[in-house]
Amino acid sequence: MKKLIGDPSAVIADALLGVAAAHPDQTVDHENRVVISGAPREGRVAIVSGGGTGHEPLHAGFVGAGMLDAACAGEVFTSPTPDQMLAAAQHVDSGAGVLFVVKNYTGDVLNFEMAADLAGDEGIRTATVLVADDVSVEDSTYTAGRRGVGTTVVVEKVAGAAAAEGRSLEDVRAVAQRVSENGRSMGVALTSGTVPAVGKPSFDLPDDEMEVGVGIHGEPGRRREKLRPASEIADEIANAIADDRDFTGEPVIALLSGLGGTPQIELYVMYGEIARALEARGIAVARSLVGDYITSLDMAGCSLTLVAADDEILRLWDAPVNTPALRWGI
Amino acid sequence: MKKLIGDPSAVIADALLGVAAAHPDQTVDHENRVVISGAPREGRVAIVSGGGTGHEPLHAGFVGAGMLDAACAGEVFTSPTPDQMLAAAQHVDSGAGVLFVVKNYTGDVLNFEMAADLAGDEGIRTATVLVADDVSVEDSTYTAGRRGVGTTVVVEKVAGAAAAEGRSLEDVRAVAQRVSENGRSMGVALTSGTVPAVGKPSFDLPDDEMEVGVGIHGEPGRRREKLRPASEIADEIANAIADDRDFTGEPVIALLSGLGGTPQIELYVMYGEIARALEARGIAVARSLVGDYITSLDMAGCSLTLVAADDEILRLWDAPVNTPALRWGI
Amino acid sequence: MGLTTDQLSGWIRGFAAAVAEHADELTALDSAIGDADHGTNLVRGTTAALERIEGASGPRALLKAVGMTFISKVGGASGSLYGSFFLEAAKASPEEGELSDVAAALRAGLASIVARGHAEAGDKTMIDALEPAVAALEGGASLADAASAAEAGRDATEPLVARKGRASYLGERSAGHVDPGAASAALLVRALAEAAA
């Protein structure tokens, strides 16, 4: 394992020291592993998210004015505990309630449920928006359902902007929910990531193969294929998304995220092909982001997310935001 | 080679298609491989940079209001040609002259020199600021001198802000030069990058070793060592920089850049250790950036840059900027 | 067949020891069809639990401490599910004296896993090891036989296609691997049998 770390079991505590040093606008509750925004929130809804570590900048990189009020960091690829989520809610609630943004994984769902109960006991109102956007996973009521991936970034941005407008918890949740329902994602991996505590890649992948339909937790994908040129990969993921939901006739927010080990030059090559593939399907990209937004440690690969955006979502997307990983208008 | 690309010899043209699709604020001259800012520049100095491809977001990611007016993309790790630089200058000159920001590599220096001659022939005034900040290279008049690395980002930002204030070419050059002289950098690599046209890593590095004192062109470093914990690596690079120039008593801009294949969690672990190491040396960080800013394809590793900043440099650093990779205040 | 507080704390110590011994194996199982943290998660949980059960008086307090520790220290699916298991088992246990109806306590714990996780037998989860064990106890089997039933249940997860938990994301590719949670649950029941012996 080649990583810029110290003791593998201290990687999260160590990274939070770096976050605290790099971002004086944020406060870090090191005991509970919660990163808290320095932006004012008197009287407005607070947005809290969290999940396993290893997906940076998600979530702590999106803590700041116009986006998240707090993020909880779990162990690597492990949902945080209800205690952490409760601490986050207590840090940021100012009476208007707290929206939990939860990615659909059994652990995250269960722990946020418990946290909501605990928060209720403490007199904090909470609501939850669940993100389950990965089209490579079958959508079935008999299973755990789809994973939550890239749409989370858009949900957090839009929810944060709605909260900044002073809207009610119900209102904020409603628009966040709309984003969640209108987002779809799909990812491919060229290499496996390595969990620091494990020390070796989660799976082996021959030099000429890739995993199609991967999530963000180092799990293998839906299937393994020969490595193909960027154009074919772009067609495959764009079509899988477009086949799952019709994105024509609506403005679309497109997010192409690296998975942690992929340099920008490759992401731009991919985005060129994605833009071509979407245009061929009659999909009009209104806003785009290309870079590392939701990652899986040092995995090489990328994921594409499309969110169909109505006028309100677009307006909230464009609203000012000031976080380490997403910033405009401020 | 596992990369999200098509034909390896077309990687730059393909990436520029992605840039054009992702950033409607920029214009791409595909023939000359020049990325041009959409920001107005009537009557003010224009800032032009460029270099080999493979260092993204440097330089095209810094094209936009308050930073670069244009960037030329050479082949991978190869300086652009004078024709490209001339085309860039012609695109953006509005009579007030053009500042070339040049990293100190023989190829870049020679080609920008020729471009300056050609621009002069076309009636375009140019000035040049050279960045040569890598302390791992001996500073000697008998050699090619130090490489230009991370300080380039700060030079481009500050020069762009000075140009935006409407200052003269001489003035803009002077402050850019001050940044250049007051910046120092050093990098370490855990893996070699792979040049697409070559298809295999530029050097082999055993699983338990690292290269200390690397540049951004896949060249091996000054020496090879056993891989060490982040704290020791941080001490080594922070001390190498601090031994080369005294940074105490001045506000410092600190930039910790990944080299392309390193995920953010590791960069934050490193930054925590860097912050500690700098504090121990009595160095006060006034502004910091942690992320991928100057990279070397998919190399794993990081580089640290410190720039001693006077009040004017800090003010220009804080001025609004709107580029794909650096944005605030707009 | 009542269990003393000492025996119950022996159970937790035995489970902790088994988890420590098999941590790499559990993580390897989770690498194949999950996210490579099940061993680390349980080591974290059992290590913390051992500190908290020191001097717990009575079965209920002891099991409750274990449940709270799992919930507050582990995270992930297993932290929440094993945490609920112990919390509900605690509620079905007496405050003082011996835990006499072990089957009822385990059933209560298992029921809360089902209630929280909405999985059923055959979904390729820890339930596939726990359900046959509890059913065996309810049918009058010994704890040792229950542990064997759990192990058989664990092994039976191998050919299954997962419908719950992360392994479900792999679809057909989840078949051919033992479920990590079923493997840890088999260790849990075996540790109980050994603590009672």
Place this chain on the structure above:
Amino acid sequence: MGLTTDQLSGWIRGFAAAVAEHADELTALDSAIGDADHGTNLVRGTTAALERIEGASGPRALLKAVGMTFISKVGGASGSLYGSFFLEAAKASPEEGELSDVAAALRAGLASIVARGHAEAGDKTMIDALEPAVAALEGGASLADAASAAEAGRDATEPLVARKGRASYLGERSAGHVDPGAASAALLVRALAEAAA
């Protein structure tokens, strides 16, 4: 010993062929102490040059076209340096007829490399191959002998510590490798000897 325009264009074709044949080798040398692009750079330059010299009339126009092509198509250190070499060699060549003073033309080209790059013999650059070749010609040696001198100069770069170009960043570690530019320069002189033969 004059060279016709045809022979000069044969030189460039021969150099292009040699570069194509040795591209991987040149890049491998550049991987060891540079940035792994010298072979690719020269293939790009010579391929483009072949297109531009079609029908060039006279030594000067031909060499100028090669120089301009290198400058506008290659980039990097070698594009600029080889480009200057050909441009200045062109200036020292007649517009029509034969290039009779080959040594003078090559000296002019080499001088411009030195003027631009500020390197001298022993700095571990292309100059270490070119300088002995030009000096040999100036001393009356044959082109074939000059090519051998270039090859000897190339080989002599192996133990040197680089003082110019990217290899200088490696300090002592640059010793033990042949300089890629010296290797391509030796191909250049050898191609000239063969075109003239």
